Amino acid sequence: MTAPGWIAVGLLGGVAAAARFLIDAEIAARVETPFPLGILAINLSGAFALGLVAGASLHGQVLVIVAGGGIGSFTTFSTWILDSHRLREAGLGRAAWLNVGFSLVAGFLAVSLGHWLGGIL
Amino acid sequence: MRSLSRDPRKLAAIYAGGVLGALIRVGLAQAASTGPGQWPWATFAVNMAGALLLGYFFALFRDHPPEKLHHPLLGVGLCGTLTTFSTMQLELYEMVDGGRLGLAAGYAAVTIAAGYLFLRLGIALEARRGAFLGKYADKAPRDGPL
Numbered sequence: 001m002t003a004p005g006w007i008a009v010g011l012l013g014g015v016a017a018a019a020r021f022l023i024d025a026e027i028a029a030r031v032e033t034p035f036p037l038g039i040l041a042i043n044l045s046g047a048f049a050l051g052l053v054a055g056a057s058l059h060g061q062v063l064v065i066v067a068g069g070g071i072g073s074f075t076t077f078s079t080w081i082l083d084s085h086r087l088r089e090a091g092l093g094r095a096a097w098l099n100v101g102f103s104l105v106a107g108f109l110a111v112s113l114g115h116w117l118g119g120i121l
Numbered sequence: 122m123r124s125l126s127r128d129p130r131k132l133a134a135i136y137a138g139g140v141l142g143a144l145i146r147v148g149l150a151q152a153a154s155t156g157p158g159q160w161p162w163a164t165f166a167v168n169m170a171g172a173l174l175l176g177y178f179f180a181l182f183r184d185h186p187p188e189k190l191h192h193p194l195l196g197v198g199l200c201g202t203l204t205t206f207s208t209m210q211l212e213l214y215e216m217v218d219g220g221r222l223g224l225a226a227g228y229a230a231v232t233i234a235a236g237y238l239f240l241r242l243g244i245a246l247e248a249r250r251g252a253f254l255g256k257y258a259d260k261a262p263r264d265g266p267l
Contacts, residue, residue, distance in 0.1 A: 016202065021197050047211070073146075078168070078204040080206055
């Protein structure tokens with residue numbers, strides 16, 4: 001990685017974090033539910049996008065910048081787990097398990113679909 | 122809601138946390154890259170560290186008014202960006218694609234279970250810190266430091 005490559009990773013990481021926050025807030029404002037739909041949508045779309053760039057055999061510094069700096073920053077593990085914990089805390093244990101299980105399975109399907117599409121593009 | 126989410130100070134704080142989180146995660150991934158047949162230590166480490174820190178920050182900033190910038194900077198920005206869902210999924214895909222089903226199942230289960238435990242540990246550490254500070258504040262005038 002070159003110095004401009006690292007700068008790109010940092011800048012893109014900041015943009016991805018802000019985008020995650022804005023999209024999550026926008027979805028929360030439109031849909032009245034305790035279920036963390038915003039983070040689910042972000043994580044699934046990010047998994048699909050990462051499968052796509054990996055399947056399209058993007059490589060080298062460009063892959064690190066796009067996949068690590070952009071897509072990897074956009075999606076989040078910690079907020080996913082915290083949201084699940086908060087559902088459980090609110091007495092919505094089944095929704096908490098659903099958030100964990102559905103994200104895991106659907107995320108795997110999303111990355112697989114992206115990888116397949118990236119391969120034939 | 123709308124005006125708060127568009128607060129430029131808040132977005133700047135999230136951006137700054139995101140820059141730092143992305144650099145740490147990608148830096149660690151570059152320093153400790155692993156193949157599809159191996160346990161992805163770099164991703165695992167940032168996800169566990171981020172869950173621990175987010176648990177701590179969540180408990181610490183829980184009662185903060187929404188205009189405060191601590192949670193946007195450290196929670197949404199730093200922890201949200203330090204950890205990653207998509208990279209974990211791509212690693213799972215590559216394990217399954219390479220026929221390493223046991224590794225994939227173990228990686229998914231351990232990441233989620235340990236991530237939850239680290240989150241709870243972060244929350245518990247903040248509560249202990251709060252209890253310690255409370256006790257210290259009560260006793261300090263009479264007994265001096267513990």
